[in-house]
Amino acid sequence: xxxxxxxxxxxxxxxxxxxxxxxxxxxxxxxxxxxxxxxxxxxxxxxxxxxxxxxxxxxxxxxxxxxxxxxxxxxxxxxxxxxxxxxxxxxxxxxxxxxxxxxxxxxxxxxxxxxxxxxxxxxxxxxxxxxxxxxxxxxxxxxxxxxxxxxxxxxxxxxxxxxxxxxxxxxxxxxxxxxxxxxxxxxxxxxxxxxxxxxxxxxxxxxxxxxxxxxxxxxxxxxxxxxxxxxxxxxxxxxxxxxxxxxxxxxxxxxxxxxxxxxxxxxxxxxxxxxxxxxxxxxxxxxxxxxxxxxxxxxxxxxxxxxxxxxxxxxxxxxxxxxxxxxxxxxxxxxxxxxxxxxxxxxxxxxxxxxxxxxxxxxxxxxxxxxxxxxxxxxxxxxxxxxxxxxxxxxxxxxxxxxxxxxxxxxxxxxxxxxxxxxxxxxxxxxxxxxxxx
Amino acid sequence: xxxxxxxxxxxxxxxxxxxxxxxxxxxxxxxxxxxxxxxxxxxxxxxxxxxxxxxxxxxxxxxxxxxxxxxxxxxxxxxxxxxxxxxxxxxxxxxxxxxxxxxxxxxxxxxxxxxxxxxxxxxxxxxxxxxxxxxxxxxxxxxxxxxxxxxxxxxxxxxxxxxxxxxxxxxxxxxxxxxxxxxxxxxxxxxxxxxxxxxxxxxxxxxxxxxxxxxxxxxxxxxxxxxxxxxxxxxxxxxxxxxxxxxxxxxxxxxxxxxxxxxxxxxxxxxxxxxxxxxxxxxxxxxxxxxxxxxxxxxxxxxxxxxxxxxxxxxxxxxxxxxxxxxxxxxxxxxxxxxxxxxxxxxxxxxxxxxxxxxxxxxxxxxxxxxxxxxxxxxxxxxxxxxxxxxxxxxxxxxxxxxxxxxxxxxxxxxxxxxxxxxxxxxxxxxxxxx
Numbered sequence: 040x041x042x043x044x045x046x047x048x049x050x051x052x053x054x055x056x057x058x059x060x061x062x063x064x065x066x067x068x069x070x071x072x073x074x075x076x077x078x079x080x081x082x083x084x085x086x087x088x089x090x091x092x093x094x095x096x097x098x099x100x101x102x103x104x105x106x107x108x109x110x111x112x113x114x115x116x117x118x119x120x121x122x123x124x125x126x127x128x129x130x131x132x133x134x135x136x137x138x139x140x141x142x143x144x145x146x147x148x149x150x151x152x153x154x155x156x157x158x159x160x161x162x163x164x165x166x167x168x169x170x171x172x173x174x175x176x177x178x179x180x181x182x183x184x185x186x187x188x189x190x191x192x193x194x195x196x197x198x199x200x201x202x203x204x205x206x207x208x209x210x211x212x213x214x215x216x217x218x219x220x221x222x223x224x225x226x227x228x229x230x231x232x233x234x235x236x237x238x239x240x241x242x243x244x245x246x247x248x249x250x251x252x253x254x255x256x257x258x259x260x261x262x263x264x265x266x267x268x269x270x271x272x273x274x275x276x277x278x279x280x281x282x283x284x285x286x287x288x289x290x291x292x293x294x295x296x297x298x299x300x301x302x303x304x305x306x307x308x309x310x311x312x313x314x315x316x317x318x319x320x321x322x323x324x325x326x327x328x329x330x331x332x333x334x335x336x337x338x339x340x341x342x343x344x345x346x347x348x349x350x351x352x353x354x355x356x357x358x359x360x361x362x363x364x365x366x367x368x369x370x371x372x373x374x375x376x377x378x379x380x381x382x383x384x385x386x387x388x389x390x391x392x393x394x395x396x397x398x399x400x401x402x403x404x405x406x407x408x409x410x411x412x413x414x415x416x417x418x419x420x421x422x423x424x425x426x427x428x429x430x431x432x433x434x435x436x437x438x439x440x441x442x443x444x445x446x447x448x449x450x451x452x453x454x455x456x457x458x459x460x461x462x463x464x465x466x467x468x469x470x471x472x473x474x475x476x477x
Numbered sequence: 478x479x480x481x482x483x484x485x486x487x488x489x490x491x492x493x494x495x496x497x498x499x500x501x502x503x504x505x506x507x508x509x510x511x512x513x514x515x516x517x518x519x520x521x522x523x524x525x526x527x528x529x530x531x532x533x534x535x536x537x538x539x540x541x542x543x544x545x546x547x548x549x550x551x552x553x554x555x556x557x558x559x560x561x562x563x564x565x566x567x568x569x570x571x572x573x574x575x576x577x578x579x580x581x582x583x584x585x586x587x588x589x590x591x592x593x594x595x596x597x598x599x600x601x602x603x604x605x606x607x608x609x610x611x612x613x614x615x616x617x618x619x620x621x622x623x624x625x626x627x628x629x630x631x632x633x634x635x636x637x638x639x640x641x642x643x644x645x646x647x648x649x650x651x652x653x654x655x656x657x658x659x660x661x662x663x664x665x666x667x668x669x670x671x672x673x674x675x676x677x678x679x680x681x682x683x684x685x686x687x688x689x690x691x692x693x694x695x696x697x698x699x700x701x702x703x704x705x706x707x708x709x710x711x712x713x714x715x716x717x718x719x720x721x722x723x724x725x726x727x728x729x730x731x732x733x734x735x736x737x738x739x740x741x742x743x744x745x746x747x748x749x750x751x752x753x754x755x756x757x758x759x760x761x762x763x764x765x766x767x768x769x770x771x772x773x774x775x776x777x778x779x780x781x782x783x784x785x786x787x788x789x790x791x792x793x794x795x796x797x798x799x800x801x802x803x804x805x806x807x808x809x810x811x812x813x814x815x816x817x818x819x820x821x822x823x824x825x826x827x828x829x830x831x832x833x834x835x836x837x838x839x840x841x842x843x844x845x846x847x848x849x850x851x852x853x854x855x856x857x858x859x860x861x862x863x864x865x866x867x868x869x870x871x872x873x874x875x876x877x878x879x880x881x882x883x884x885x886x887x888x889x890x891x892x893x894x895x896x897x898x899x900x901x902x903x904x905x906x907x908x909x910x911x912x
Binding site (some may be wrong): 058064067068070071072075082085086088089090092155158159160161162163166172173175176177178179180181184185188189192415416418419421422429433443444447450451454455458459462 | 508509510512516519520523524526527659661665733734735736737740746747749750751752753754755758759762763765766767768769770843847848850851853854861862865876878882885886889890893894897
């Protein structure tokens with residue numbers, strides 16, 4: 040009688056480490072681990088030897104010493120007596136400012152271009168194609184350099200804005216004039232009106248005060264927070280909450296009766312009115328830049344380096360976003376919009392209720408990776424000497440202290456943290472909108 | 478009663494011509510330009526934008542000057558020809574600086590060397606890009622790196638030859654051991670032996686052979702490289718080296734082995750999380766800390782290594798997308814056929830996964846090629862910033878700003894646009910589904 044016998048239980052042999060699939064992966068991992076540890080220790084050993092040879096130490100103590108250099112764009116208080124850590128913080132804020140403004144601009148331009156590229160208008164879709172191809176296929180560095188050069192070489196100097204008595208007598212216009220009477224683009228920067236707040240004081244008194252007035256600020260130790268802004272955010276957050284409740288009520292009414300109440304004007308009122316009243320109560324007004332002597336005073340001067348960097352990055356990234364948006368809309372099968380039409384939805388509603396929610400699922404992940412790219416590309420600020428994280432921590436601080444290793448590692452760590460935070464957000468979002476199947 | 482008039486048409490009417498608004502250009506315009514009020518407004522705005530752009534650009538282009546020695550001379554010629562206040566492009570700068578844009582400070586009498594390398598590059602690329610060519614031509618591809626290195630940097634011919642022999646050693650060891658030890662182990666031993674070859678035998682063997690048969694070209698230093706030559710050297714090397722690395726990283730990330738997976742994910746996320754500029758600064762500032770004391774190697778090589786690592790991480794992610802898009806059935810079918818891991822990858826998984834990832838891979842390549850301009854920040858003369866800065870520092874061309882950027886941008890556009898069209902063509906050609 041034939042019977043099946045269990046495979047003989049072999050005793051462990053050394054060759055099984057390689058040939059037996061039960062052990063092979065373990066062997067490989069051990070080998071990899073050993074190699075990796077060897078590599079790491081080799082790197083560390085080299086670094087220690089090199090540091091010793093150059094008579095340097097590895098410590099971050101320099102961050103607390105005096106920086107001694109000025110930064111031309113600061114979002115929070117900084118003087119050249121501040122520490123290197125503070126300078127790095129200013130740089131980080133500048134990086135983030137450029138990234139956030141760039142992302143917002145890029146999204147707006149990108150969505151508009153992406154939608155227009157799908158339009159059945161021949162000339163518009165061709166124009167948008169030209170824009171997308173032109174910006175995608177040329178290095179972003181070129182757009183940054185070009186924007187910076189145009190801004191600094193083709194703009195008038197502040198004295199071109201001056202109206203002398205002779206010119207007034209001859210009824211002559213100055214060589215340059217302000218945009219809408221409030222924005223002055225000069226070769227030193229763009230001067231825009233500055234918002235100021237004023238409660239219970241004459242306006243001149245508030246304007247003379249360098250602080251922003253109103254409720255004032257509270258000092259958090261690292262930076263000051265504007266109470267005006269905080270109040271505004273609170274009120275606006277409340278408005279949004281109220282608008283949500285309104286929508287829920289409308290939904291409930293619709294579910295119960297089948298008729299959706301008209302809510303748009305209520306929505307508008309809820310969103311706009313409280314904030315407007317608050318701003319009026321705080322005495323919001325704008326200080327328009329004025330030509331005094333050789334330069335504009337009052338208002339905020341936006342550096343051309345910031346404008347050039349942000350604008351160029353936004354235009355460049357917008358070309359990619361446009362393609363993402365187009366691909367996302369095209370990925371929704373025609374059957375969906377036909378089904379919506381069959382249900383009697385009008386085109387605008389079809390877009391809002393059927394196409395967009397599905398397209399967003401396709402659009403958002405690559406969109407966020409474009410945001411990530413834009414954020415990393417802000418490091419090209421070096422091309423226009425914008426004082427971002429690389430300009431402060433990886434630039435002047437590095438050169439002054441000679442702490443190359445520490446500065447570069449810290450800078451990489453910060454960029455890595457930003458990127459990981461953004462991709463963590465992306466993963467959370469992806470999980471939330473994933474198609475729930477099976 | 479029979480008098481009733483009855484009319485029955487018994488022949489077809491000849492077809493009427495469509496009404497004038499429904500044919501030809503009028504119809505096309507109605508459908509494509511003025512189909513509604515919104516569209517009409519957009520059309521008018523679009524036409525206005527085009528006209529405005531053309532009005533600004535066309536005269537400037539029409540007033541081009543190709544022969545002059547300085548920007549002032551250019552402007553004078555423009556004023557003379559087209560009257561006071563006319564503006565025009567001064568392409569004379571491009572004409573004068575053309576060699577610098579192409580080769581940087583590469584010695585003038587040696588221009589034939591980069592030219593020959595470029596020519597050979599086409600020969601090396603052709604069998605890879607077009608599968609209809611004879612497969613034997615792949616030998617040109619295999620020998621190309623050493624040849625190009627020798628042509629571009631000069632020096633003794635034996636250095637690249639001995640380095641290539643290292644690969645031969647690797648292949649020999651691999652093919653002898655592979656039947657007995659399997660792919661990973663024999664490949665590992667091969668790499669170790671080849672590294673030993675490069676570490677210990679490279680220099681003495683080169684010296685020995687050079688002593689026996691001195692064959693060398695005049696050496697050219699890395700700092701003399703510049704312009705599009707530099708972009709091509711960095712771009713082509715990094716692109717070709719990053720693809721295999723990216724494939725390995727993608728496989729590592731999908732691996733069942735925890736340690737391999739962790740290391741791959743860590744590497745990919747780290748590289749993707751930091752800007753390329755910080756990596757370039759690492760190449761120029763930090764590498765000296767991480768390497769054994771006293772070792773100091775070429776800046777271009779350092780940059781190439783880091784750019785390759787950078788590109789490999791991105792390509793790994795693209796290929797991972799391709800791997801994820803493959804249905805599980807393909808993996809299971811490979812297992813059912815009894816293929817081992819590497820056979821399954823080589824014969825079943827990779828051909829399909831790579832095909833799916835072609836658009837992503839090419840766009841990574843385009844991105845990489847565009848990013849080669851960033852080497853300007855570590856002191857190399859890239860065609861965009863490096864050379865333009867040199868041109869603008871010249872007293873003759875001070876103040877010129879549109880022309881250099883437009884010129885360099887146009888060349889980048891041609892190359893990148895060409896690459897993206899090629900990828901579309903390839904995608905269509907490889908498409909095997911019937912939709």
